[in-house]
Amino acid sequence: MSPTRFPFWLASVLVLLASALAGWLAWTTTLDRLLDETARRGDNVLQLAVSALAGQLDRYERLPSLIAEQTVIRQLAADPENPVLRAQVNGYLERIQGQLGASDIYLMDARGETVAASNHATPTSFVGGNFAFRPYFSDAIKGGLGRFYALGTTSGKRGYYFGAPVHVGETIAGVLVFKIDLDAIEETWRGGDYAVLVADPDGVIFLSSRPDWLFQALAPLGEDALARITETRRYAERVVIPADVTEDRVYLGQHVLRLAGVEFLQRDLPMPEAEWQVHVLIETAPARQGALNLAAVAMLSVGLLSLLAGILWQRRLRMSERLSIQAQARAELERRVAERTAELRQAQADLVQAGKLAALGQMSAALSHEFNQPLAAARNFADNAGVLMDRGRMEEARGNIDRILGLIDRMSSISSHLRSFARKPGQKLSAVDLSEVIDASRAIAELRIAAAQAVLVMHLPEDLPPVVAGPVRLQQVLVNLLTNAADAVEGRATRRIDLCAEVEGDMVVIRIDDSGEGVPEAVRDRIFDPFFSTKGVGRGLGLGLSISYNIVKDFGGDIEVTDAPGGGARFTLRLRQGVEAAAVSRAAE
Structure with a gap:
C-alpha cells in the first residue's frame, strides 16, 4: 500500500506533542533515578554521621559512674562543706579532665549546688552554681543515668552532659557530671555538598554543618515545647526561632524540604538513646539540572528524528510507484526461481539415480559374462545329472544338482545386490553394519574389478563398529570408489586395490588405495565437482565422486x-560411529 500524505500543520502538531511527551518522560524517569541515587548517597552520609555521634557518646558513657565511685568523690559528697576535701576533689577533677578529654567534670550535692569542678580556677567556674533544673541532675539524683544536650548557662558552650549518682551508703548524696564537646565532629561535616543537622526531641537544630541554621526549629514549636526549653534552660539565653522552611513534602517517593529558599532532599535517622534526630540534606538542583538536560536531549532527538522521518517519508512518497513496480517484478522473479529450484532438485535426484545406472551400464559386459558362466555350467551339470541318473549313480547326480543350486544362489545374490543398488534410497540415517555394506558393495563391484583383471584385498577388523549412514547410499559411495579404482588400475602392470577400515577416536575410517596413476594435485580441489572427470570421453558422466x-x-x-x-590414489572416508538406530535416526534431506 502506498504512503498517504499528511497536512503539514497536522504533522507539526504531532511532532510537538511527541517532543513534549518524550521530554516529560525523560524528565520524570531521570529525575526519579537521580533522586534515588542522591537518597542513597545521603543514607551513606547519614550512617557515617550517626556512627560518629554514637561512638563519641559510647566512649564516655561509663566514665561518670566510674568517677562517681572514687573514694574522695564519695567523701566530699558526704561532707560537701569540708574545704580540704573540696581542694582535693578540685585538683583530681582538673587532672582527669585533661586526661580523658572531657569539656568539664563537676560534682553537685543533693540540692544541685556545685561543690567541686575541673574548671574551679577559671573565671567561668561552675563551683557554687546550682544546676538542679537540668534533667541530667533530676534523673541521676533518682538513681538513673542522666543524659542531656544543652548550651551551658555559665560557659555558653554547647555540650552533652552525663550525670551519675554518687552513693554514700544507701543514700544518693550527690551527682557527678561529665560534659563532652561535640564540636570536633561537627567540624568534619563542613565543606561537603551536603548539610548535616542534629535536632533535639522538639525539632530544634543544635548541631549543624551550616552555622547559620543553629538554634532554629524545623517545625513551629508548641507551648509545651517552649515550656520545656524554658524550664530546662536547654539553650540558656538563646532565642529559638523557626527555620525558613517553605516546603515540606514527598516528591517522587522522596522527602523534599525547601529551607532558606533552597530545595533539599532530606534523609533522617533517629538516635533513640540520645533522643536526637539526625538529618542529612542534599541539594536537588544537580539532579533537576541533570534531568532537565536529558529531557532537552530527548526533545531534540525526537525533533531530529521526526525531521529525518519526514524527509524519508517524502522520499518514500516519490519512490512508491517505482517500489510497487519493483515489488511486482520481484514477485514474478521469485515465482520463476521457485519453479527453477523445484526443477533443479528433481534434476539432482535424477542425476543421482543416473550415476548409479551409469555405473550399472559400465558393468553390463561383466554382468553378462558373470551370468553366462553359471548358466553354461548349470546346463552341463544338468545334462550330466540326467546321464548319471539313467545309470543309477544317484549320489553323483545329487552332487550335480547341489552344484546347480549353488550357482543359482550366486546369481540370485548378485541380482539382489544389483536391485538394491539400483533402487532409490530411503531418507533416514541409522546405525549401519559396515561389514555387511562393504560385503554387498564388493559383490556388486566385483564384476567390474574382475573385468579389469584387478585384485581386491580387504583388511577389516572383526570388531568393526556400526556407522551412522543410510545403507543403500553408503553402498553407492563404496561401489563408486571401487569401480573408480578398477578403472584406474585397468591396463596397468600392477592391478591391486586395497580396502581397509579402522577406528580412530569416535570415527570409523575407510581407506581405498589403488595402484593407478593417482590424482594430480592440481585437480584435487575439483575432483568432487559435478561433471568433472579425469577419465576419457565416454567413460562416465563425472557425477560419481x-x-x-x-x-x-x-x-x-x-x-x-x-x-x-605405494603410488596411486587413496580415497579416505570418515564416518561417525553408530549408536542405537532409534537414537541417531533423523531426516537426511
Missing part, C-alpha cells in the same frame, strides 16, 4: 583424496 561427496557430508562424515603410500 560429486554424488559420493554429498552423500558422505549428509552422513556427517568427510571424504578426501590423497596419494597412496
Whole structure:
C-alpha cells in the first residue's frame, strides 16, 4: 500500500506533542533515578554521621559512674562543706579532665549546688552554681543515668552532659557530671555538598554543618515545647526561632524540604538513646539540572528524528510507484526461481539415480559374462545329472544338482545386490553394519574389478563398529570408489586395490588405495565437482565422486583424496560411529 500524505500543520502538531511527551518522560524517569541515587548517597552520609555521634557518646558513657565511685568523690559528697576535701576533689577533677578529654567534670550535692569542678580556677567556674533544673541532675539524683544536650548557662558552650549518682551508703548524696564537646565532629561535616543537622526531641537544630541554621526549629514549636526549653534552660539565653522552611513534602517517593529558599532532599535517622534526630540534606538542583538536560536531549532527538522521518517519508512518497513496480517484478522473479529450484532438485535426484545406472551400464559386459558362466555350467551339470541318473549313480547326480543350486544362489545374490543398488534410497540415517555394506558393495563391484583383471584385498577388523549412514547410499559411495579404482588400475602392470577400515577416536575410517596413476594435485580441489572427470570421453558422466561427496557430508562424515603410500590414489572416508538406530535416526534431506 502506498504512503498517504499528511497536512503539514497536522504533522507539526504531532511532532510537538511527541517532543513534549518524550521530554516529560525523560524528565520524570531521570529525575526519579537521580533522586534515588542522591537518597542513597545521603543514607551513606547519614550512617557515617550517626556512627560518629554514637561512638563519641559510647566512649564516655561509663566514665561518670566510674568517677562517681572514687573514694574522695564519695567523701566530699558526704561532707560537701569540708574545704580540704573540696581542694582535693578540685585538683583530681582538673587532672582527669585533661586526661580523658572531657569539656568539664563537676560534682553537685543533693540540692544541685556545685561543690567541686575541673574548671574551679577559671573565671567561668561552675563551683557554687546550682544546676538542679537540668534533667541530667533530676534523673541521676533518682538513681538513673542522666543524659542531656544543652548550651551551658555559665560557659555558653554547647555540650552533652552525663550525670551519675554518687552513693554514700544507701543514700544518693550527690551527682557527678561529665560534659563532652561535640564540636570536633561537627567540624568534619563542613565543606561537603551536603548539610548535616542534629535536632533535639522538639525539632530544634543544635548541631549543624551550616552555622547559620543553629538554634532554629524545623517545625513551629508548641507551648509545651517552649515550656520545656524554658524550664530546662536547654539553650540558656538563646532565642529559638523557626527555620525558613517553605516546603515540606514527598516528591517522587522522596522527602523534599525547601529551607532558606533552597530545595533539599532530606534523609533522617533517629538516635533513640540520645533522643536526637539526625538529618542529612542534599541539594536537588544537580539532579533537576541533570534531568532537565536529558529531557532537552530527548526533545531534540525526537525533533531530529521526526525531521529525518519526514524527509524519508517524502522520499518514500516519490519512490512508491517505482517500489510497487519493483515489488511486482520481484514477485514474478521469485515465482520463476521457485519453479527453477523445484526443477533443479528433481534434476539432482535424477542425476543421482543416473550415476548409479551409469555405473550399472559400465558393468553390463561383466554382468553378462558373470551370468553366462553359471548358466553354461548349470546346463552341463544338468545334462550330466540326467546321464548319471539313467545309470543309477544317484549320489553323483545329487552332487550335480547341489552344484546347480549353488550357482543359482550366486546369481540370485548378485541380482539382489544389483536391485538394491539400483533402487532409490530411503531418507533416514541409522546405525549401519559396515561389514555387511562393504560385503554387498564388493559383490556388486566385483564384476567390474574382475573385468579389469584387478585384485581386491580387504583388511577389516572383526570388531568393526556400526556407522551412522543410510545403507543403500553408503553402498553407492563404496561401489563408486571401487569401480573408480578398477578403472584406474585397468591396463596397468600392477592391478591391486586395497580396502581397509579402522577406528580412530569416535570415527570409523575407510581407506581405498589403488595402484593407478593417482590424482594430480592440481585437480584435487575439483575432483568432487559435478561433471568433472579425469577419465576419457565416454567413460562416465563425472557425477560419481560429486554424488559420493554429498552423500558422505549428509552422513556427517568427510571424504578426501590423497596419494597412496605405494603410488596411486587413496580415497579416505570418515564416518561417525553408530549408536542405537532409534537414537541417531533423523531426516537426511
